[in-house]
Amino acid sequence: MPKNVDIKKVLVIGSGPIVIGQAAEFDYAGVQACRALKEENIEVVLVNSNPATIMTDEEIADRVYIEPITVDALEQIIAKERPDGLIASLGGQTGLNMAMRLHKEGILVKYGVKLLGTSIEAIQKAEDRELFKQLMLEIGEPIPESTTVSNFDDAQDFANKVGFPLIIRPAFTLGGSGGGIATNPKEFANIVHTGLLRSPINQILIEKSIAGYKEIEYEVMRDANDTCIIICNMENVDPIGIHTGDSIVVAPTQTLTNKECQMLRTSAIKIIRALKIEGGCNVQFALDPNSNQYFVIEVNPRVSRSSALASKATGYPIARITTKIATGYHLHELKNAITHKTVAAFEPAIDYVVTKIPKWPFDKFESGDRLLGTKMKATGEIMAIGRTFESSFKKALNSLEDKNIGLFRRRFSEYSTDEIGALLHVQDDRRIFRVAEAINRGVDLEEISEITKIDKWFINKIARLVNFEQKLKQEELTPDLYMEAKELGFLDAEIAVFARKRLVDVEKIREENNVSAVFKMVDTCAGEFEARTPYYYSAYGEYNEAIPNPADKSVVILGSGPIRIGQGIEFDYCSVHCAWSVKKHGYKSIMVNSNPETLSTDFDIADKLFFEPMNIETIMNVINNEKPEGVVVQFGGQTAINLAPQLAQRGVRIIGTSLEAINTAEDRKLFEKLLRDLNIPQPKGKAVRTEEEMLAAAEELGFPLLVRPSYVIGGRGMQVVYDTDELTAYFRSALKFSDEHPVLIDQYIEGKEVEIDAIADGVDVVIPGITEHIERAGVHSGDSMAIYPTQKVKPEVIDKLVEYTEKIAKALQVKGLMNIQFVLKDDVAYVIEVNPRASRTVPIMSKVTGIKMVDIAMNVAFGQSLKAQGLKTGLADKTSLVCVKVPVFSFQKLNRIDPALAPEMKSTGEVLGIDTVFEKALIKGFLAAGYKFPSHRGDVLLSLNDHFKEQSLDIAEILYDLGFRIVATTGTHKFLKAHGIQSKEIENFDLRKIQEDMKLRRLSFVINTPTTKGHGARIGSENRGFLIRTIAEMFSTPCFTSVDTARAYLKALLYYLENHGLTYNEISEYKKFPVKI
């Protein structure tokens, strides 16, 4: 029984949409929390706007609200649900900030909601820089010289006093957004200005930079009994100065003596005792590499990304125990979930090395600023476990799912040694590879360490790997050398490259010498106690601990690797549901994944968890050990799908849709033929190899056209062009034609995009619903706002969509999930894409329709037809529920990236607005995504390209009618004037004026449609547009780059101003209402 028996109902606030700095780790934490509460028979009320999460499943919480995380929404929900308590420390910074606001506005007191776990006072002391500083001074813990200021002059005074370099951190922002290191007055002025602006309380901390110190983290837990334990300490390979979310991190610390470890441990415990934290907490330290001087950098009084990593690194379920502590338990009263023999009041001992490497979006945003600093830029991360640092680090590199494997990057071999040496100074995502190249060139290791401030221990270890590459190049690949390579973590494919052999020849050595990977258990206690955790990682040359029970039948599920743009938490949702479904069918579910943030890698989701790189060799290791019935690839995004052909080649059974079907859908030629044969319309297209061919194709197909290189995926480099000039510009901007890599040109049908998610069994199809995009085709579906059910599609067109879906499903013999994207023009439905696998929208569709898509797909895979499952085939009936998905972007974290919507996906997350009235769902969607509806009518900046001017007249009229003042760039101003709409011209593109207006909030929002003037080459008006969009991002001024989004926003605004009022309900509530006809 929990100590606190008065707590019968608890409110859990989620972290909202996935953005940089706040990703899947809070779904993992939230689900653990909900489960921990339910175990205590506590009713759980969950609020989260993120529909792609598992926590928002109706099985996880008792009462699920997919509603905006706003004070208004939460107050209503609290008033209705009257929870006894609220846990603030599990929903990331969003959840914490919301709890603080609910407290400040007196809502918690008003409704008698008790804050469970860490108290408001503790949160305030940890989060408010000045209070924290005071506390540290009181308890005698060292902090770098610093000041908290709310205006520029005070900042300037401090800078004059202390001198550069200085670190600027805005208070209460996610992942340090808006902060940075200033080494001169100019940088200082810039960062201070944005920092002040970004901080919700207009406050920044400026501190003396201690860049170059070791960055050490301690994950600490405390209970009300004052028991304090360290779950794990971690060492950042990158020194202080690079955000820990952007640093390579190892656990435990490697270069610290016992005394140093204990010195920091004692300090961490002293701090959480002084703060009176109850639950999990993260303390960051800077440690001088040349003395025992240390500084306390930061305390996060909540579950964090680091705690998710620490949980996965040790097996200790931090979020779960934090929740139990919040309900009144003491650590020594709780069982260690892994050993079941010992208690939760202990410190994990680990007997392996964990490496985390961030996953950055720069492969997608090639123009993006790759420099790393105090502002986090990674979208996700991978973790690897190895028996040695070498193997752990190698595995981590191979988990990045980069084009390359290992440490070697060809592009750096082109630089001279001097250039490589100079480039070591550049702190970006590729530095570790330059370090390897520098070692390879014989640059002095001491010098490398001196420049990069990466401890020589790590440099030496990397040198061991680089030197081994040379050994592979020079020596005969004997069985002994091969074995040494395997123990160091080299993949066969890598060994083949260095030893200049074919992969099959390397695999032959493996076979002939009977080399196979073994698996070791993660057990929190370094083998001291017997444990039965089904959590494993691979090793070579050791004893195998993962012996499957021969009586068990199992299925391997491939996860989706790190969170990245285009492949997010939705696939983790699918993987987790797949594991549950596999269990239901009496099979052992075996999860393979490399992402420490997600729920799928929680050791109690699948029957067995293998923390491994998503690489064919490592997955085959698992398969060879487990001998499963087959492998499920359809839920792990492109990561898993890409592995399917190699698995099939090796004789592994793919469960569900066949490989041929996947191939047909992905191969342009086969797919074209399929649609032709089925007599289904599709945009016409050509593959061209020269400029002449291209122009001829343009002539034949007619403008507008959609152009893209053939060798990229996920819409990269894709663009809409409206005339020959634009086409030529696109062609000339760095695109290389070749026989191997032609450029693809398709008709661009500027129509309405609709999307269907379906489950097929080879005979029948179940379509839970059809979504309609708000933005016209040409915007990546992941970045479009989408409405379910469709609002403006005629019934006869819907019939066609269903018919086409059934035809395609049957022709491809899809057995499982599929997603089809259509574009509608003049009531003709053209198929633009078919994906015979889980899509981004599966979680949303499952939730809003109640049709459990993953489970049904797995039932099909296990041989139960849709009819046998008792499902109504065809399009499912609608309920009164209407929802709008709104994408959420993280541009504030990434410099030099154009926020304009394009065929290339840019969003990191999404929210869902749900209601029974479309407009209300729309409003909720916008609110949840962080948009505001201004109560006062400010200025609206209009800057439109020629193509959209005509179409935007109605928008200008509405704005005018609403009382907004239109300011417009010259061309737009002239156009509006010619159509009798008043606007104020911004002369000579006065950027400074625009910036000033945004900063002072005189501009309510911006509508700016980009023009296409070549890929990457920004000239003239387009460059101005780019600048407007970037500045708008910087100052958080809403900026609509599609007239469709702008129109939707105005529609929501109009309705909002009519004051209909919003109510917030459980998702089941919306579905319950009768369908209005």
Add this chain to the structure above:
Amino acid sequence: MIAHLLLSNGMEFDGVSVGAEGTAYGEICFNTSMAGYQEILTDPSYSEQIIVMTYPEIGNYGINRNDFENEKVFAKGMVMKNYCYNYSHYLAEQTLSDYLKCNNVVGISGVDTRRMTTIIRESGTMSCLITTENVTDEMRKKLQNWQMDKDVAKNASKNKILKYPGDGVRFVVIDLGLKNSILKNLTNANCDVILLPWSATEKDILSYEPDAVLFSNGPGNPEDAVETIETIKGLIGKVPLFGICLGYQILALAMGAKTYKLKYGHRGGNHPVVNLQTNAVILTSQNHGYAVDEKTLNDNVILTYKNLNDGTLEGFSCPDLKIEAVQFHPEASPGPMDAAGIFKRWIEQAEGYKLCQKM
């Protein structure tokens, strides 16, 4: 150079020699500390033992002059997964490998230490050997017959009288294989410390007019410390008596309790211990293969600490007789310093006793 590791159950492991050449026999045990190999090697409690480090990366920060627990290495050997040939630390003066060689201690790396740990966990502690030579039948035979020297604690003692003058209370510390950190905890608090060998008699001890007597940690079976147990019997009730680890065990024996051998002992820096009076939980550093059987303690003894992992007794006190002792190591080294307050408490008790004596 290749090194071999043989267990008395017949299992054999090969690895690379990273220490001295030759052959060493000892009792195998594992330690789960993730840092602190230098303190562990020089802790006299590890006499006659060969230590398996469960943490795989060993040697990372080399050897420095601040972290010794004694002047020499007491362990007979060390077993590692991945010895780090290149250390990195500003205080380091020597590699671990060189240090082992200088002290003529064998070391083996490249061994599946996790496998070794589970074997010890399942079969209990056993004897083992590490050799850099070819394994001979003679060696196997010797291994089967190998027994820990009964005088192990006597040999671990400095067997010298050493004085560490201070202005504070006078502690006589009986050296049964003392760790330097225990001494430092007393001298840093300005205690007047007199270190006496294991063989010190009641008369010897009392001749220094101590305000408290502390029986140190040390190796071996507590029952073998016959003479010291007798000494304690004479001292009981006359002066405050404190004990750490072996000192705790022999205090219990002197009070008529029994000790027993644990299957594989407690060795590491993450052992949770609950204070039975306050319910406070602390994490402690431990290194012991024997435990006190709490059922055999007299009624006037208060149980003070228990291990949360296996429920074994971790401390007792007897206020009537001014006795207090703990099984774990409040001096840590290596390990968490949560229990450091115990020294403060003992010093205060000694001060109280001193005050009473004066009055």
